[in-house]
Amino acid sequence: MSQPLDLSAQAEVLDKDDKLHSLRDEFVIPTKADIKRRTLATQDSPAGAPQEDRVPCTYLCGNSLGLQPKRTSTRIKQYLDTWGTQGVQGHFKPLDDSPLPTWLHVDTKAAQMIAPIVGADESEVAVMQTLTANLHLLMTAFYNPDPNGKHKIILERKAFPSDHFAVLSQIQHHGLSPEKSMITVQSPSSEDNVLTTEDITSLIAEHASDTALILLPGVQYYTGQLLDIPTITAFARERGIFIIWDLAHAVGNVPLSLHDWGVDAAAWCTYKYLNSGPGCIGGMFINSRNSLVTTTITDDTPERGYGKRLSGWWGNDKGTRFAMETKFHPVKGAAGFQLSNPSVLDITSLTASLEVFELAGGMPALREKSKKLTAFLQHCLESMSQDARKLFRIITPPEPEQRGAQLSLFLADGLLTVTMKELERAGVIVDERKPDVIRVAPAPLYNTFSDCVTFVEAFESALLLAERSKHT
Template identity: 45%
Template sequence: MSLKAFVERLRSGAPPEFPQDANSLQFAQSLDSQDSIRHLRDEFILPTKASLKKRALDGTIPGKQGKQASYTHTHTHTLSLSISGSGDDEQGIYFVGNSLGAQPKAVREYVHAQLETWASVGVNGHFTDMAASPLVQWQDMAEDCANKSADLVGASPSEIVYMGTLTVNLHMLMASFYRPDDRRHKVILEWKPFPSDHYAIESQIVWHGRDPAQSMVKIEPDQGYVISTEKVLATIDAHADSTALLLLPGIQYYSGQFFDIPRITAYAKERGIVVGWDLAHAAGNVELKLHDWDVDFACWCTYKYINAGPGATAGAFVHERHGKVEYSGDGDTEAPTYRPRLAGWYGGDKRVRFNMANTFVPTPGAAGFQASNPSALDLAAVSAALSVFNKTSMRELRSKALVLTAYAEHLLDQINAEAGTPFFTIITPRDPARRGTQLSILLREGLLDGIAEALERNGVMCDKRKPDVLRVAPVPLYSRFEDVWRFMQILRGALGL
């Protein structure tokens, strides 16, 4: 079966039906040869077995042995970088993009462009478009990143803003969208969110003078780790009249479950509930249509599947109806009306921002929710990472990811079948439509540390979550089917097969 046929089957909801020779290097390489976006791997610098052992900086980056790398880009910047080389120069297997994405080569070019601009023209970088630069003037960089993100999250650029970091943005948007009163004060969340989400929600409730024990509604799974859509809808029904906000993850970080965002959003909004989503593990991973799904707000980080670097500037979505700025009379003399928010100078309309007036006039759209001047250095990295996404589409990435993840699942099932007594359970949903590019493997007790050590020794990076879970994420931008096959051979060895 061709790669295209696998994609069509998985998108239609049918099982992939891998052939008997699927557990072979030749089969994996045949799928790679049909991959229309395989060239995107060359856009990234992946750690090697040698570089993973590095414990001191030496001016080298991972690459081919004994060569000098001269990365000449489409702009005039040429970066000459020493490439590390050793007998252990083989690229590692990077299956940890759900924690930190691999480094795009473009980041060095974009960051160096920002540094050269700063060194050359100083403060004028805020207002100067530099020829031969991949960057726009600094004050427009967040807007430029929003323009590059329309396909990423399924929204118009005016509904997207890059600012702050994920948890800060959750607080900023909950300050606007969580408005509890005596009737509606509850927040519906999941039982085991990423800790920062729990902290943010709990502290917002306390900030409003309420008791988290009374105002936090936690949805628990019926069994295992997956929360069914029906359980979410039943919880909404049980608390509809007293709930102010529903805030769930698009993809649950631990299990990898992809929630049914459109169905849950519509159901909650029909009952008068504001709906927000934490898309930290969904943005850049799965296809999203935030505008069409009528989501009120959403937040995401950019250092996982978007690959902008650790702690990079995060993104946020605000539906266009909430970003309106309206005037009752003459716009030059009347104060505008707009959705309440925690306001700051950089959320002010650029047309009047430098008037330095004390009347806040927000930028229409999501950009009006900014508070501070965003870091141009951070936005340079975000812009570079988004430039790689602009060479493909989320549909192409999702299509490849469906098959990559199904192939990994198939080979894992073979390992358990050969073992007789299973070594592990896959706790990520079996339905490809209900998961992203991640399989969470719950190992038998006591196996995690030994397996993690063997993987690391063989140049494999994936995420371990104690006590017994491995999270494996073959990201389609830079992962190959061959990587999946090789990972399984290393795992087999670690399990003694």
């Protein structure tokens, strides 16, 4: 009987069979020397650097900031060349030797490319602003509290702080009390606050008569849990409650079908799994039923035909945008919620990454690999020695359909600082959520099964060292 393959051999087989493995070559992967460097030098490692430092680092932090696609620098150079040679003409003048759209249409091109990733019609998405700004714009348009009727907002108790702040400020902006108008969901049974669908729907049912809006994450940032978006959406809509989804950790990570699921609205950032660059432009989805424009620009009071959205000139119909008219009439769809002209630099960076998604063949293929990667990572973690296994636990749901690319590891008390320092020393990049959680996210566009093995080997050594350090 043949002996079972060790983890490294298993990873080698899986990497060889990976149909998306070539996509890794589309990305700039820092070397071990790079992540130790304290300068901006981007050449090969210094001549005196050890050979092992010249190999790629193990980057498992796409849930926080995705790696840079190689084509990003090419597209940005083309943008800069357009600006440098054409000046203001870049808004309207297409160039025969450039793949970039004119700046007037750059947001339209981005919407076309991102719509398949979120499962929406092109008219239902807009690439604009940043995540929290977009959440505020959505709540301004669709949160219409009645102090004597529907006024509550439901969100999770351990929401990402920015979401909590946004809800709090919206409630206060309307002169309401957070103590009465903000309802938070928490698990009655999970110490890690992993929520069941019933936890959420039960609370919605309890407060349905006076809830005006729900804000929930598609993937919870701390635990990595993927919520049941279609079921929860349907439950809320059946009770006449508008629901917004924060998809910061879901977009580019898991397949989404926002239109078919009947989602009211959603917002996301693009610098995590979409690899657009730190702090880059965000996006939003507004279901077509919620963005209707029922008036014409010649009506005396056209604003009554498009609700109480905030408005700016880039949301105006393109046919009149540059006519400098002072009567606002939005373009139909999500684009009509835009305010200022978007950063062309940002969108150029984003669409460079979206080109790689097109090479991958879309989200289904990426999701298939992602589930295999995360399952293999879990297998590697469970193969660690008993001495190491007792020093952490996985708090992300074990079911593949209840998680994205991320596994969150809750460490025993007092181990985080040393563990993170040792991982970095070994050339492994993950992120921490103090006081005790490490988040590990193998991204299918550029991570390998071998990366999972490298992480686990370094993690075990780091954990054991951190434990010994506590007693010395």
